Amino acid sequence: MSHTTPLSESSLSRRKALGFGLLGAASLTAVLTGCSTGSDTPAASAGAADFPSYYPADYSAIVDASKAEGGKLTIYSNTDQENWAPILRDFKAKYPWTQVSADNLDSDEVFQRQLSEMATGKAPADMLVSNAVQAWANYASDPSRLMAYDSPETKELPKNAVLMPNVWAMSLDPVGILYNTALLKDEPASIEALAKTVSADSATFKNKITTRDVKGAWGFTVSHAFTEGNSDAWTGLDEILPAARPETSSGTQKEKIMSGEYVAGFFISSAVGYPAQDASGGLVKFVLPTDGTVVLGRGIGITPKAPHPATAKLFLDFVLSETGQNAVAEGGLSSYRESVELTEGRHTYQEVEKVAGKDGIIQVPYEVVPDADVTSFVSKWDAQLGA
Known part of the structure; x- marks a missing residue:
């Protein structure tokens, strides 16, 4: 099983296989639809020119498919509403037809609930987000439990942003x-x-x-x-x-x-x-x-039979993008793209490197x-x- 490569070889020997899956807990559900700021180009007419040059020329087909889906998206996560708020706000500003709901569950419950619903043949979640390492590792050890997707943002990210095949770090949180x-x-x-x-x-x-x-x-x-x-x-x-x-x-x-x-x-x-x-x-x-x-990657991936696969792809690409990572930092999580502006109230993985030292991570x-x-x-x- 592949895993992220630390940023320095001197720290490689300190990284061991870690994680643990145990308890489920009662869930607190928050429906987060966000509010459009109107600051971005309306995506109703989004085409190849509205995306970075490294995106595929036919990326607008995913946008069109999202509109046909109705733009709905269901996320099972262990992430608080205050962390999600800027991300959902800016995603909706870029894609105004979208409606995102994120259930705030216990770290392990994210996967327990998904597996239980998959067994019944009715799994409503489009995406999973959690920093429960072993729960993710256990879940994703079966490749059929994730949708294979080649995000155009991947090649723009540091190596440690890819946690497992088809699992990316939404943030790298100390x-x-x-x-x-x-x-x-x-x-x-x-x-x-x-x-x-x-x-x-x-x-x-x-x-x-x-x-x-x-x-x-x-x-x-x-x-x-x-x-x-x-x-x-x-x-x-x-x-x-x-x-x-x-x-x-x-x-x-x-x-x-x-x-x-x-x-x-x-x-x-x-x-x-x-x-x-x-x-x-x-x-x-x-x-x-x-x-x-200790730094944990907050894993994000798309479920294998996501009811809204196109919208899930848009959301994943957005979260990994420069704009998305700025929103991640604004919400209190630690983003990791070098281009993210480090201002008061925002935190980045690069900041952790400076404080703790690369060998101290x-x-x-x-x-x-x-x-x-x-x-x-x-x-x-x-x-x-x-x-």
């Missing part, structure tokens, strides 16, 4: 530390620094640190990735985990850090961390650990960790957690 600035005086620039702060006053920090539950797919992937990418990882984790309590979502962690129930949380998705920092007025801050920053390939390794890691992690 995982970091979110802390309450009113409760923690010194910024924890690394996991090691947070560990020293906690161990210096273990009574004060007891149950005041949060991390992700490693029995869930996302929590396992990022936690295991850090220990694989940093040979000294357990030195700090041995000091932090006795003071920590697990949560099942970054959103829950964010709310409890902002309320003061937790002082800080580690291994929190930047998709939650960056927007929380921007909206908090300085109450919370999100930092990338200098002793190893632990990039997770879309491969499966053997069950025995999963069981061993979860047992060791949970044995360290505080009561």
Whole structure:
């Protein structure tokens, strides 16, 4: 099975097959149709001239097919509405006849629901979006579960934007530390620094640190990735985990850090961390650990029998395009095209490279960790957690 190639050979040895598929959860559905800004050329007359020169001459046929489909699109994802909003807004501005609905599901539930519906012969989803690595790897290990498509944007992207055959990265999101600035005086620039702060006053920090539950797919992937990418990882984790309590979502962690129930949380998705920092007025801050920053590709692919295949292709190409990647950054996710403008409130993979260093990035390939390794890691992690 092929997987993404890290950007530097020196970091290649640190990247191992990571991921985990476990739990489903109740879903929260958000229908996101977006609003046209009218800023782009109306796609009602879109032809070859409306697209970059590297697009095929007959690309307008996909546009015409999308109109014939009615422009509807259903996405199963684990991505929040605030992350989607600029993407859907700009997509609708370019293709005003489209209507996109994105169900906000648990990371693993994206695939569980799709597989269940495929078994009945009635699968309404056109696209899948998730950063649950093993769930994606398990699902896409059967090539028939994805539509084969040669996006014209692929050759314009860095190699690590292709996660698996017919699975692209919508974003490359780092995982970091979110802390309450009113409760923690010194910024924890690394996991090691947070560990020293906690161990210096273990009574004060007891149950005041949060991390992700490693029995869930996302929590396992990022936690295991850090220990694989940093040979000294357990030195700090041995000091932090006795003071920590697990949560099942970054959103829950964010709310409890902002309320003061937790002082800080580690291994929190930047998709939650960056927007929380921007909206908090300085109450919370999100930092990338200098002793190893895990980066997860947020995979996007088209289902094999998508009810609206032409619109799905338009959406995929848009998300990977320069315009789409700017919208990705605006929504709080980390885009990766070099041309994306890095301004206040926007974040990119190149920014992560500058902060963490290329060798400090632990990039997770879309491969499966053997069950025995999963069981061993979860047992060791949970044995360290505080009561």
